[in-house]
Amino acid sequence: IIPQILFYFTDIYYNTQGYPYIDKDDVIKKDNYIENIFKLNEDNGKLYTLQPQFILKTIVAQKPDVHESSWSYKDLFSYSTNKENIFYMTTCGELLQYLMATSGTKFVDLENKTAMFESDDFKSLLEFCKKNGTIEDVYDDLKANESFKNNKCALAIKNIINFSYYNILEKGVLCDDMALKGISSDGCNDVAIGYINDFSILKESQHKEEAWKIIREFLLDEYQDSLTNEGSMGFPVKRSSIEKALNSAKNTDDELLQQWINGDEIINIGVISDETAEKIINLIETTTLKYKIDAKVYSIIESEANLFFTNSQSVEETSAAIQNKVSLYLNERR
Numbered sequence: 001i002i003p004q005i006l007f008y009f010t011d012i013y014y015n016t017q018g019y020p021y022i023d024k025d026d027v028i029k030k031d032n033y034i035e036n037i038f039k040l041n042e043d044n045g046k047l048y049t050l051q052p053q054f055i056l057k058t059i060v061a062q063k064p065d066v067h068e069s070s071w072s073y074k075d076l077f078s079y080s081t082n083k084e085n086i087f088y089m090t091t092c093g094e095l096l097q098y099l100m101a102t103s104g105t106k107f108v109d110l111e112n113k114t115a116m117f118e119s120d121d122f123k124s125l126l127e128f129c130k131k132n133g134t135i136e137d138v139y140d141d142l143k144a145n146e147s148f149k150n151n152k153c154a155l156a157i158k159n160i161i162n163f164s165y166y167n168i169l170e171k172g173v174l175c176d177d178m179a180l181k182g183i184s185s186d187g188c189n190d191v192a193i194g195y196i197n198d199f200s201i202l203k204e205s206q207h208k209e210e211a212w213k214i215i216r217e218f219l220l221d222e223y224q225d226s227l228t229n230e231g232s233m234g235f236p237v238k239r240s241s242i243e244k245a246l247n248s249a250k251n252t253d254d255e256l257l258q259q260w261i262n263g264d265e266i267i268n269i270g271v272i273s274d275e276t277a278e279k280i281i282n283l284i285e286t287t288t289l290k291y292k293i294d295a296k297v298y299s300i301i302e303s304e305a306n307l308f309f310t311n312s313q314s315v316e317e318t319s320a321a322i323q324n325k326v327s328l329y330l331n332e333r334r
Contacts, residue, residue: 019047021212028219037237040193040290049200052218053227053234056160056283057098057194057291058182060169065154066179072187073099077124081154085132088153092133092309093302098157099125099183100301101293102192106185108297113330117301117323123315130309146263148174155181159194163249163272164230164257166280171269172260184289191283192291196234230257235284242284246277300325 019038022030030038041049065081079086087095100107107122108115116122147153160166170178180190197218201211217223224241227234228248236242249272252258260267301322308318 021216022047025216028216032239033219033237034239034242034284036285036287037193040288049198050215050219051193051195051198052223052237053196053232054237055194055196055234056180056191056280056287057102058158058160058180058191059098059155060158060174061155061179061181062148062174063177063179066181070187070190071181071183073121073125073183073185075187076181076183077128079155083151083154085153087132087155087157088147090133090157091137092129092135092305094157095129095133096126096302096305097293097298099129100298101291102182102184102189102289103293104185104289108294108326108330110294110297110330110333113333115323115326115330117326118319122322123319126305126308126315126318129305133309135309145173145261148176149262149265160191160280161234162227162230162232163246163277163280164252166276167249167269167272168260170276172262172267175262175267180283182289189287189289191287192289193284193287194291242281246272246281250274250277296329297326300329 019030022028037051037054038047041047041051065083066079067075105111107117107119147156158169160169166178170176182190182192184192199215199218201208201215205211219238221238221241224236224238225244226232227236228241228245230249230252232245236245252271258268258270260269304313304318304321304325307313308315313321
């Protein structure tokens with residue numbers, strides 16, 4: 001489980017000049033960092049939150065099992081397979097959270113204060129989660145590692161936390177060429193950018209300069225370079241550090257890091273290829289989707305959806321209840 005750590009609660013750091021603290025910093029220069037990761041936190045050119053490290057959140061599949069183009073909701077909901085399951089040991093809640101956190105403004109637009117939960121797409125989403133998820137968490141790491149090998153599943157939700165883990169997934173877990181089939185409302189993103197640390201400074205704070213002194217430490221080389229080893233829980237946001245992370249993954253001579261145990265089989269996975277490394281870097285620099293949903297909105301969705309998953313109410317009753325409660329919440333925010 002990848003934790004979210006919010007600095008100064010979840011309010012925004014308001015500014016009128018875009019990147020004022022970074023721009024006036026003598027050491028931290030914006031061009032030295034992955035621009036796309038900053039842009040995902042912008043609003044009209046203003047930076048409201050900052051991520052010092054990130055993960056790629058996606059759905060993975062063996063390449064022969066899926067078509068090449070990016071997936072829409074329709075593609076996922078109509079997907080069929082000759083494998084035992086579409087997803088294996090994945091709860092209804094895990095599927096729901098992933099699909100809601102990658103839906104953007106398709107079902108709720110906080111800025112315009114609109115909710116669209118009585119749509120056919122949302123009802124199909126709920127029905128898909130119920131059909132393909134489990135009610136209880138029955139996760140078993142050893143069995144999960146064998147799920148693709150033994151044809152137990154066709155798809156799996158994964159956090160890609162570093163270059164080496166991508167290599168493990170493809171060569172050790174899937175044991176085949178890997179396709180990233182993340183779902184987004186626009187059907188244009190195969191991965192979403194997820195976050196581990198998300199820092200903001202309150203608009204009303206009386207100690208903005210002191211807060212910045214703390215936040216900037218996470219952008220300096222000491223912290224960024226600490227994310228370059230194979231065991232790191234996230235990609236660094238600084239360009240020089242992500243290059244070090246890639247070189248570490250490509251050039252390791254540790255035999256243990258070049259093997260993976262899948263069931264009773266030891267698989268020689270080697271190191272990540274130049275082609276795969278280039279693919280990952282391109283995804284990081286071009287993805288336009290952030291893995292995020294308003295906590296209050298999701299708590300409403302989750303509570304009502306659980307009633308549907310346990311057969312306590314119909315999909316129509318569930319979508320209507322979510323629409324009503326989320327709309328009330330949005331009106332309270334006006």
